[in-house]
Amino acid sequence: MTSRADVCVLACAEAFRGDGEILAAGIGGAVTVLAARLARLTFEPGLLTHDGVCLLTGDVPALGRPPEVVEGWLPFRDHLWLVLNGRRHVMLGASQIDRHGNTNISCIGDWARPKAQLLGVRGAPGNTRCDPTSYWIPRHTPRVFVPRVDMVSGIGTDRGACDLRRVVTNLAVLDFATPDGSMRLASTHPGVSVAEVVAATGFELTVPAEVPVTREPTAGELDVLDRLDPGRAREREVAA
């Protein structure tokens, strides 16, 4: 039985297809970390993955387990170097995202005196300028998919993003394969209608005439995923 969370992890993993020998970085939580590890263990074996602290792991441990083999050291200073070097594809989160993929993790409201101070821009400006970037957004709503973000942290296709690959949500996969680099509905997850995605998006979304259904994991991929996440932490991260 395939769950929505399984589909989301695989859709995030697909973001790394073709990346080769670069760091596949998840920002934490279960889904993005599982996605990088699933991709490495299946269709993208050259990927580098890390333990969430500063080790590049030689093996691919289950979620929350330490590696048995270490193949490299990546303290924060080298992580920041790697961002500028570009051999890294990160899957970030966003509190707000607009039509061109500009994202905000800094604050809500006027920056000078925000209604809600969030994290700060963190590494999002450099990540999006220098590296391939994808997004995982576990709750697809008009509060997140907004006409205009309050503080551009990660830059979009209209502001010089290096390579925005895809946005995976609990409902759909979106990309920027349009003439003006605006967001397009690439696929809907099994059981989700196009109308639901459009209603959950607070700006005009390009919807092709034929919208495919997001690929479901194969039996082999599900086996790997269950070994990586026997406690199914991924289910708790995906809005129903």
Add this chain to the structure above:
Amino acid sequence: MTGASGAGTKVMTAEQVAAGLESGMTVGIGGWGSRRKPMALVAAVLRSPVRDLTVVSYGGPDVGMLCAAGKVRRVVAPFVTLDSIPLEPHFRRARQAGEIEFTEYDEGMFMFGLLAAAHRLPFLPTRAGLGSDVLRVNPELRTVYSPYGDGEELVAVPALTLDVALVHLNRADARGNAQYLGPDPYFDDLYAKAAARCYVSCERLVDTADLLKEGPVQSLLISRSMVTGVVEAPGGAGFTACEPDYGRDEERQRRYVETGRDDEQG
């Protein structure tokens, strides 16, 4: 135990460190988020009369506590977080109340600001920040154009020159050679090099001859030539992580978030 005791010793108390600070100074604080923060030194600053500080930090509870105590005029940071608890409550409140000024940088820009200061350069160029609202909210930032054939436009990150740096390491000798034994040096050596004066607190003071008993030569992160004072402060990272001596005290951090205080320190 304190090594060459007498000649060259820089051992002092946290209170003496705090007494050397003046209102209006720019103070860099090492560590990252809720990891290896010099909380014993920060607690001494909280007890001192200084105020109007500019705090430069990959921010964690250090920034939060100083904001809550009204010590801060400006925060320079790419984030303020407690890691396992994403949002720092006191920094949030201070920002939302309009009590502090904020210089918000990208993480890589921030590192280049420290690197520039450590190398005594006025700025270093980077792509990080281009196109983002970091340039909008920091209108003093300038860009430069590559003088070579490409002519690329880059952000000129100004040097983050510090009056004082506060860092916490695992071991140090009495003259200020300081060693990290955990998995990540963070940027503590850069803070030391970017500052006019650097104060190191450590879990344990050891003889210089004993420094290499616990870690390889590569673990000697900060040289005494960069250090003004050394404080022996077991548990001096507070509830933040200080591997391998101790991990983050998640329960104590939760209490800090709930009560707004860290009862065991400051």
